[in-house]
Structure formats: structure tokens, C-alpha cells
Amino acid sequence: MPSLPPRTTKAASATAGIKSTTATPRRTKKKPARRNRSFLWQLFKILFVTGFAFVTVFAGWFYLTPSGKVYRYMLADSLITTQHREWAKYVIGEKALRERVAQYVKQFEDMGEERDTHTIPANGEGDTGDEGQEKLTSIEEVDGEGFHGFLLTVRDPKKIRLVVPNKKGRGERVTSMVKRTGAIAGVNAGGFADPNWKGNGFKPIGIVISGGKIYYDGLGNKNSVQIVGIDKNGKMLAGKYSVKELMELGISEAVSFSPRIIVNGKGLIPNRSQGWGVAPRSVMAQREDGAIMFLLIDGRQPGYSIGATLYDAQEILLEHGAVIAAxxxxxxxxxxxxxNGEIVNKPSASSGERYLPTAFLVFEDPDSVDIPNIWEGMKPSEIDAGKW
Structure with missing residues (x-):
């Protein structure tokens, strides 16, 4: 009698059949993955070609067209005002960078030559209208293309004093100066030696005058310097002066900085492309009625405020009646x-606020404020601007 096939043979055959049918779907699942990879590769190639074409067209416009040159030099100017000045050579070339800096130095010197002839009322107090007659200061927000800032108006210019740090070897934050002296407002003032952009804020550039007295003289052999300040009658002075001229004019508060951008009621910067790039700005101005204006524009903060050119600042101040500005x-x-000693704007410094050698502060009674000369008996050559 023939033997029957073992049961296990059919079971194994059935099992093998099941395995065979289940293996087929696994093979078909690999095909969409290959198609997805192919699709992603095609997408990548399209994006790469599109991006390359865009970069090529942009580079052609940026480097070869007149309109591109305007923006290229504005970008270079913006870099020149930062700690990465050398990067500007990749935008306009190293030779053009040297020429650009030299051009601005000469331009700023020339802008300080014309003598200012503006006058203010004898009492030196600006008219802010019926509602603001008794308010010494007011702050308003200003906006423009890509920037946001604030305009501080001081009705009586004789209420402004130049304040300096109270400790040797280090500058002081404006918030500290305001709280320490009881001021009702304050803004940064003059420049200072800043080695590697990490200076201690204690070594001013040029000259510092407070209360009609020279606190710091770093002019060396120079006979004149660009200054921004106020005389004893409340009239703003800005431009190129010798120390002797300043004393004869009755200077009260002054720091060295430039350029002057408005003189005798007219703007000195012809257009935005010559406005020294886009950056945070601090500008002092005076109206015909005597009121002092401080324009402060934030910058280097995408999404909030990139910054403004000096031309932008000039136009804002002219609209507000400035007859002189620097x-x-x-x-x-x-x-x-x-x-309250609180910062109104948004400084671009990583620390939020820098240590500075000078600040213009506003007081109800400036004559009662004692401002010791922290540099008395010190020689500029003895000050280490980088030592903290």
C-alpha cells in the first residue's frame, strides 16, 4: 500500500505559500521610496539651478549696474561704521575702501567749515505749545524706511549739562549717570578711544568741556577740532573751532564729534547714498526757538530696526524745524x-548699554549739580583705553 505524503509536507507547502504572498508586498514598498528619492533629487536640482541663476543675476546687478553700485556702497558704508570695517573690501575692494574712508574724512571736515549764524530767543526757551509749556522734556517716536527711533525735545537748552564718569579708569553707563545725579533725561555724547571695540570708555576723543571748563584736552598739536555743544546762552554750537574760539564764544558744554549735517537751516548731505551707511544714530539739533532735540535711532536689529543714514536723520530733523544739527x-x-533711569530705546550693544566717557543730561536745576573733573591731573598718553 503506497504511503501517504506526510501532513507536514502540505503544511510546509501552505506555509511556504503564505510566506511567498507576504514577501511580494514588501518588494513593492521599495518602489515609492526610490520614486521619492528621485523626486527630491529633481527638486534639489531645480532649486540649485534657480538659486544659481538668482545669484548670478543679483551679482550682475549688484556689481555692474549704477543702481547696484548705490546699494553696494551703502552696504560698504554700513560696514565701515562697525567693528568689521575690513569686510567692506569684499564689497567694494580694498583700494575703494581706503578711498571711501579718506573721502568721508575730508567731507566731514568740509562740512564743519561754514560758520553758523542762527540765533535763538534771549530766554533760550522753546515754545512747545499751551499743553507743553510747563513740561521741560518730551519724547516722541519716529519711524522711517527700515528704522525706528525716538526724538527727545528739551524746551530750555540751558537745562542741559555734560556729565562725565565718577571713577577713574572706566567710563560710566548713562543709566548710572542719570540715577547718580538725579537728572530727568540723558543721552550718549562724544566718542572715545575703543581698541578692538572693547574699550573701557574712559579715554575721550578730542576735547571735553563741562560748565565752561576744559575737562579733557586730547588735541595734541591740532589747532582746531569738530565739536558739538551749547554756549552759556543756550545756543547750540557745532562745527570746526579752535579752543580759543570756543572760549571766546562762551562755550559751556561740548564734546568732539562730527559731522555737522545741518547749518543755517539747510541740510549738508545731498542724498541717502552719501549718508554714511545704515547704522544706529545719535544726533543733536536745535530749533529756531531754542529748543534742543536729540534724535536717537536704533539699528542692527532685523525685524525691529536696521538703522538709518545721516541723510535720514537730517531729513527728520529738518521736518521738525532744526536750524543746526550734528x-x-x-x-x-x-x-x-x-x-526713572530706564532705557527708552533698544541699544544694539550685546551688553545692552556701553560704558561711556560723556553724556548730555537734562536737569531741573543744573547749577546745583556737582560734576568733578575725573581727568584732572592726567595726561591723555597715560590713559590705557583698553584696560578694565
Whole structure:
């Protein structure tokens, strides 16, 4: 009698059949993955070609067209005002960078030559209208293309004093100066030696005058210097002067900085492309009625405020009636402090606020404020600007 096939043979055959049917779907699942990889590769190639074409067209416009050149030099100017000045050579070339810097130095010197002839009322107090007659200061926000800032108006210019640090070897934050002296407002003022952009804020550039007295003289052999300040009658002075001229004019508060951008009611910067790039700005101005204005524009903060050119600042101040205006130390030094000692704007410095050698502060009674000369008996050559 023939033997029957073992049961296990059919079972194994069935099992093998099951395995065979289940293996087929696994093979078909690999095909969509290959198609996905192919699709992603095609997408990558399209994006790469599109990006390459865009970069090529942009580079052609940026480097070969007149309109591109305007923006290229504005970018270079913006880099020149930062700690990465050398990067500008990749935008306009090393030779053009040297020429650009030299051009601005000469331009700023020339802008300080014309003598200012503006006058203010004898009492030196600006008219702010019925509602603001008794308010010494007011702050308003200003906006423009890509920037946001604030305009501090001081009705009586004789209420402004130049304040300096109270400790040797280190600058002082404006918030500290305001709280320490009881001021009702304050802004950054003059420039200072800043080695590697990490200076201690204690060594001013040029000259510092407070209360009609020379606190610091770093002119060396120079006979004149660009200054921004106020005389004893409350009239703003800005431009190129010798120390002797300043004393004869009755200077009261002054720091060295430039350029002057408005004189005798007219703007000196012809257009935005010659406005020294986009950056945070601090500018001091005066109206015909005597009121002093401080314009502070934030910058280097995408999404909030990139910054403004000096031409932008000039136009804002002309719209507000300025007859004279001059640049102060802007950039990461730009700061506006209110009477509570709080920062109003958004400084671009990583620390939020820098240590500075000078600040213009507003007081109800400036004559009662004692401002010792922290540099008395010191020689500029003895000050280490980088030592903390």
C-alpha cells in the first residue's frame, strides 16, 4: 500500500505559500521610496539651478549696474561704521575702501567749515505749545524706511549739562549717570578711544568741556577740532573751532564729534547714498526757538530696526524745524534714558548699554549739580583705553 505524503509536507507547502504572498508586498514598498528619492533629487536640482541663476543675476546687478553700485556702497558704508570695517573690501575692494574712508574724512571736515549764524530767543526757551509749556522734556517716536527711533525735545537748552564718569579708569553707563545725579533725561555724547571695540570708555576723543571748563584736552598739536555743544546762552554750537574760539564764544558744554549735517537751516548731505551707511544714530539739533532735540535711532536689529543714514536723520530733523544739527557717537553707544533711569530705546550693544566717557543730561536745576573733573591731573598718553 503506497504511503501517504506526510501532513507536514502540505503544511510546509501552505506555509511556504503564505510566506511567498507576504514577501511580494514588501518588494513593492521599495518602489515609492526610490520614486521619492528621485523626486527630491529633481527638486534639489531645480532649486540649485534657480538659486544659481538668482545669484548670478543679483551679482550682475549688484556689481555692474549704477543702481547696484548705490546699494553696494551703502552696504560698504554700513560696514565701515562697525567693528568689521575690513569686510567692506569684499564689497567694494580694498583700494575703494581706503578711498571711501579718506573721502568721508575730508567731507566731514568740509562740512564743519561754514560758520553758523542762527540765533535763538534771549530766554533760550522753546515754545512747545499751551499743553507743553510747563513740561521741560518730551519724547516722541519716529519711524522711517527700515528704522525706528525716538526724538527727545528739551524746551530750555540751558537745562542741559555734560556729565562725565565718577571713577577713574572706566567710563560710566548713562543709566548710572542719570540715577547718580538725579537728572530727568540723558543721552550718549562724544566718542572715545575703543581698541578692538572693547574699550573701557574712559579715554575721550578730542576735547571735553563741562560748565565752561576744559575737562579733557586730547588735541595734541591740532589747532582746531569738530565739536558739538551749547554756549552759556543756550545756543547750540557745532562745527570746526579752535579752543580759543570756543572760549571766546562762551562755550559751556561740548564734546568732539562730527559731522555737522545741518547749518543755517539747510541740510549738508545731498542724498541717502552719501549718508554714511545704515547704522544706529545719535544726533543733536536745535530749533529756531531754542529748543534742543536729540534724535536717537536704533539699528542692527532685523525685524525691529536696521538703522538709518545721516541723510535720514537730517531729513527728520529738518521736518521738525532744526536750524543746526550734528552727529554724536552713535552705533552701539546710542542710548536714551528717561527720568526713572530706564532705557527708552533698544541699544544694539550685546551688553545692552556701553560704558561711556560723556553724556548730555537734562536737569531741573543744573547749577546745583556737582560734576568733578575725573581727568584732572592726567595726561591723555597715560590713559590705557583698553584696560578694565
Amino acid at each position: 552727529n554724536l557717537d552713535g552705533g552701539s553707544s546710542t542710548v536714551l534714558v528717561d527720568e
